[in-house]
Amino acid sequence: MQQALDILKKYWQHDTFREPQEEIIRSVLDGKDTFALMPTGGGKSVCFQVPAMIKDGLCLVISPLVALMKDQVNNLAKRDIKAIALTGGISTDELSDLLDNCKFGNYKFLYLSPERLQADWVIERIKDLPINLVAVDEAHCVSQWGHDFRPAYLKISALKKHLPHVPFMALTASATQRVQEDIVKQLGLESPALFKKSFARENLAYMVFETEDKLLRIQQILTKNPQPSIIYVRNRKACHDLSGQLQSLGFSATFYHGGLKEKEKEANMQAWMKEKAQVIVATNAFGMGIDKANVRTVIHIQLPENLENYYQEAGRAGRNREKAYGVLLVHPSDINIGKQQFLEVLPDKKFLKEVYNRLNSFLQIAYGEGIDETYPFNFNSFCQQYKLPAAKAYNALQFLDRQGILTLSQQFTEKVTIQFIIPSKEVMRYISLNPADEEMILAILRNYAGVFDMETPLNSTLITKKAKVSEETLTNLLERLAQKGVISYRSSGNDSSITFNEVREDEHTINRISKFLEQQNDIKISQFESVVHFVSDKDTCKSRLILNYFDEKENTDCGICSYCITKNRKPVSPLDSANAILNLLKDTSYNSKQLEELLGLTPQDTVFALQLLMENNRITLNTNNLYTLQ
Template identity: 65%
Template sequence: MSEALQILQKYWKHDRFRPLQQEIIDSVLSGQDTFALMPTGGGKSICFQIPAMVNKGICLVISPLIALMKDQVANLQKRDIKAIALTGGIKSNEMIDLLDNCQFGNYKFLYLSPERLQSDWILDRIKNLPINLIAIDEAHCVSQWGHDFRPAYLKISGLKDHFPNVPFLALTATATPKAKEEIITELGLHNPKLFQKSFARKNIAYMVFETDDKLFRIEQILKKNPQSSIIYVRNRKSCLEISTQLRYLGFKATFYHGGLSSKEKDKNMLLWMQDEVQVIVATNAFGMGIDKSNVKTVIHIQLPENLENYYQEAGRSGRNGDKAFAVLLTNPSDIAQTENQFINILPDKAFLNSIYIKLCNYFQIAYGEGINEQFSFNLNAFCLKYKFPVLKTYNAMQFLDRQGVITLSQEFSEKITLQFIIPSKEVIRYTSLNPHDEEILLAILRTYPGIYEMQTAFNLPLIAKKSNHPETQIYAVLQKLKEKGIIDYHSRNNDSTLIFNEIREDERTINRVAKYLENQNTLKKEQFKSVLKYIKEDKVCKSKLILNYFGEKTTEDCGICSYCITKKNKKTNTIPLSKEILLIITNEELNSREIQNRINNKSDDVIFAIQQLLENEKIILKPNNKYILKL
C-alpha cells in the first residue's frame, strides 16, 4: 500500500482516491509542476494535502477565499494536522508569532491570500520556511479571462525564484480554454502535467423553465423531490422571504447569507446538513467547502452572473451519483433586471476615480499619505453623503480591494433590524397620540412596507434623510418603541473595516489599475451573453451548452435536461390539451397556476402545452404574468 493511501485512510478515513486524485498526487510527489482542473465536488484539496503530508516540510497554500481557508484549517485541525491561516484582521505581532510557529512548530500547512505575498517582510519570512509544495487554489484568479481576476496572483510566479525545486500545483474548478492557457503562462508553470476531469455530470438534469409564478413552480418541484435541496437567490432579503414562504407552504426550510452571525450560520447549516430541514435558501456566500452528498435539487430563481458560478452551484447536487436536478427558473422580466443588477452597475474609470478620491477625502487622507491606515466604514453612510449608488459603489470598492489598493472586510449587513409586532391600526393610534414621532414613523413605514411581516434590515442614514431628523433622534424613537412593545428591534455594531494599502496618489493610482477594470467589464458582459444563450437556446441540449462553454466538444445529448425531455414530449399529442387552454383563456386572463387548477391534467403536461402555445405564438404572456390569446 502506498504511503499516500495510508495517509488518506488514517486521517480522512477513505479507502480509495476519487478519479484523478491519485494521478495528481503522484505528479506532485515526483516534483512536477501540475495543473488540476477538477469540477466542484471533485476533491481538489486532497490533491495538495496528501503530498504535503507525505513529504517533510510545510505546504504553502495560496487562496483568495478567507472563508474557505478558515474552513480547511479547521478541518485539518480536527484531524490533528497542524495548520495556520494568515487571514485579515491579524495584527503584525500576532503574525510574527504565527510565522515563528510555522518555522519551529512542525506545522504542515500555511494558508494565506496572494495579497499577503506583497508584504516584503512576510515574503522574507516565507523564504526561510521549509516549503515542500506551493498550491495555488482558485487559480483562475490569475487569468484576466477568469471570472474573478485578482492582479495579486500575478506576483505568485516570483516564488519560483526563491523555490526553484519546489513543485507548483494550480487548482481550479472552472476555466475556459483561454483562461487555462493564461494560468499556465502567468504562474510560470514549467512543463506542467495537465489533469482535467470532464465537466460532464451525467447524473444531473439541467433544467430551464420559463414560469410566471416561480414560488408555485418551486412548490411543485420540492413536493415531487422531497429530498435535500438548495435554493439560490441574489440577496439577503430574498433569503428570508423565500424561506418564510416555504415554511408557510409546509416545507421545513432555513436560510443562509453573509450577514448572519457565525452562530446563526452554524445553526442553520447544521439543520440542513443533518436533514432536519429539507431546504436551505442561500446567497452565493453559501457552498464553499460544503460536501453534502444527498442534495437532490439545486434551484436558481434569478439569472446567474456567469456560467462558471452557475456550474459550481448547480454541481452541489447529486454528489452521491444519484439522479439530481439543477433547475433555473426564469420569466421575461429577468433579463432586464439582471442587466440592471450586473451590467449597468459596472463602474467605469471615471466613477472609480471619483470613488477613490471621495474615500480619501472622507477619511481626511492627504496626498502622499494614508498607507496602512485603518478605519471603521459604513457603506450606506458614505453613499448617502456623496449621493453615490450603493451597488455600483460596492462594485468599485470591491475592485479596488482586489487590486490591493484597499482592504475591505465584507460585512455589509445593516446595523439594525426591526419588525412591528402590533397591528397597523395600533401603530396609527400611537402616531396620533405621539405627533413628535410621526414623521419618523411614516418614513419607516413608507420605506419598508413588509416591516409588519418580518425582521427587516434598517438603513439608519436613509431614514434620517427621509424624515429630516438626526440619527440620534431616530435611535431614541426606536428605543422608545421597543420599550413599549411596539417593535422587535436588534442593533449590532458591524461596520466594515477599511485599510488603505498604498499612499494616496489619486489619478496615478487609478490609471495603474484601469486597464484591468476595462478587461473585467468586457469579460462580465461576454459572460452574461453566455448565460442568455444558455437560457434562450431551445434547440440544443443544456448539458451540451455547458460543456461547449468550457471547451469540451460532444455530439451526444444528455437525454435528461429540459431540452431533451421537451424533444421526447414533442412526440406526444398535446393538441387536445392546447385547445382546452385556448378555450379557457378566450374570455379571461389567467396565470399558469390558475390554468392548472382548471384543467385535470398533470402539471408538467400543462406547462409543456403552455410553452408550445407560446413558441407557436398562439398566446402571449402579459407583464402581469397572465396569459391571453394573441390576436
C-alpha cells in the same frame, strides 16, 4: 501509492481515490509542477493535502477566500492535523509570531492570501520555512482573462524563484482554455503535468423553465422531489421571504446568508444537513465546504452572473451520482433585471476616479499619505454624502480592494440592527396611537420580513428614502422604540473599516489600474451574455452549452435536460390536453400560464387546446384573464 491510501483512510476515512486524484498526487510526490482543473465536488483539496501529509515539512496554500481558508483549517483541525490561516486583521507582530509557530510548531499547512505576499518581509520569512509544496487555490484569479482577477496573484511567480526545488500546484474548478494557458504562464509553472476532469455531469439534468409564477413552479418541483434541495436567491431579504413562503405552503425550510451570526448560520446549516429541513434558501455565501451527497435539486430563481458560478452552484446537486436537477427559473423580465444588476452597476474609469477621490476626502487623507493606515468607514453615510449609487460604489470599492489599493474589512455589514420584541398586533396598536411614526415603521415592516423573528441588519438609507424622512428622524424613532420596549436596537456607529495599502496619488493610482477595470468589465459583459445565451437558446442541449462554454467540445445530447426532454417528448393530443384543462377548471380558475405549468404543456399546445375549448363553448375567459367552465 500505498502510503497515500493509508493517509486517506486514516484522516479522511475513504478507501479509494476518485479519478484523477491518485494521478495528481503521484505527480506532486514526483516533484513535478502540477495543474489540476477539477469541477466543483471533485475533491481538489485532497490532491494537495494528502501528498503534504506524506512529505516532511509544511504545505503553503495560497487562497483569496477567507471563508474557504477558515473552513479548511477547521476541517483539518477536526482530523487532528495542525493548520493555520493568516487572514486579514492580524497585526505585523502577531503575524511574525504565527510564522515562528509555523517554523517550530510542527504545523503541516499554512494558509494565506496572495495579498500577504505583497510584503517582502513575509516572503523572506517564508523562504526560511520547510515548505514541501505550494498549492495555489482558485488559480483562475491569476489570469487577467479569468473571473475575479487579482493582481496580487502575480507575486506568486516571484515566490517560485525563492523556492526552486519545491513543486507548485495550481487548482481551479472553472477555467476556459485561454485562462488555463494564462495560469501556467503567470505562475511560471515548468512543464506542468496537466490534469483536466471533464465538466460533464451525466446524472445532472440542467432544466431551464420559463415561468410567470416562480413560487408555483418551486412548489411543484419540491413536491415532486422531496429530497434535500438548495434554492439560490440574490439577496438576504429574499432568503427570509422565500423560506417563509415555503413554510406557509407546508415545506420544512430554512435560510442562509452572510449577514447571519455564526451560531445561527451553523444551526440553519445543520438543520438542512441533518434533513430536519428539506430546503435551504441561500445567497451565494452558501456552499463553501458543503459536501452533502444526496442533494436532489438546486434551483436558481434569478439569472446567475456567469456560467462559472452557475456550474459550481448547480453542481452541488447529485454528488451521490444519482439523478439530480439543476433548475433555472426564468421570467420574461429577468434578462433586463440581470442587466441592471450586473452590467449597469459596473464602474467605468471616470466613476472609479470619483469614488477614489471622494473616499480620500471623506476620510480626510492628504495627497501622498494614508499608507498602512486603517480608518473606520460607514458605507451608507459615504454614499449619501456624495449622492453615489450604492451598488456601483460598492463594486468600485471591491475593485480597489482586488487591485490591492486598499483593503475593505470583511465585517462589511449594516450599522443598525433591530428586532421587534412585541407582537405584531401590539405594533399596529402603537402605530394607531403614534400616527407620525407610521410611515417609518411600515417601511421597516414591508422591507424586512424576518424583523419579528431575529435581529435584522437595517439599511437606514433605504428606510429614510421610502419613508421620506431624514437619517436623524429615523435614529430618533429607533431610540424611542427601544426605550419603550418595542424593539431591541444596536448601532455600531461604523459598519466597516478600510486600510490603505498605498499612498494617495489620485490620477496616477487610477490610471495605473484602469486598464484592468476595462478588461474586467468586458469579461463580465461577455460572461453575462453567455448566461443569456444559455437560457435563450431553444435549439441546443443545455449540457452541451455548458461544456462548449468551457471549451469542451461535445456533439452528443445529454438526453435529460429541458431541451432534450422537450425534443424527445411525444406529440400531445389536443383532445387529451383539452380534457386535462377541463378537469383542472372544475376546482378553480386559472390563466393560460398556470395551466401550461400545471400540465407540463408547451405554450403552443396550451393555446391550441384553449382555442378548441373556447370555440366549442366549453370554457370562457373572465375579466381577470382567468379561464372558467362555461
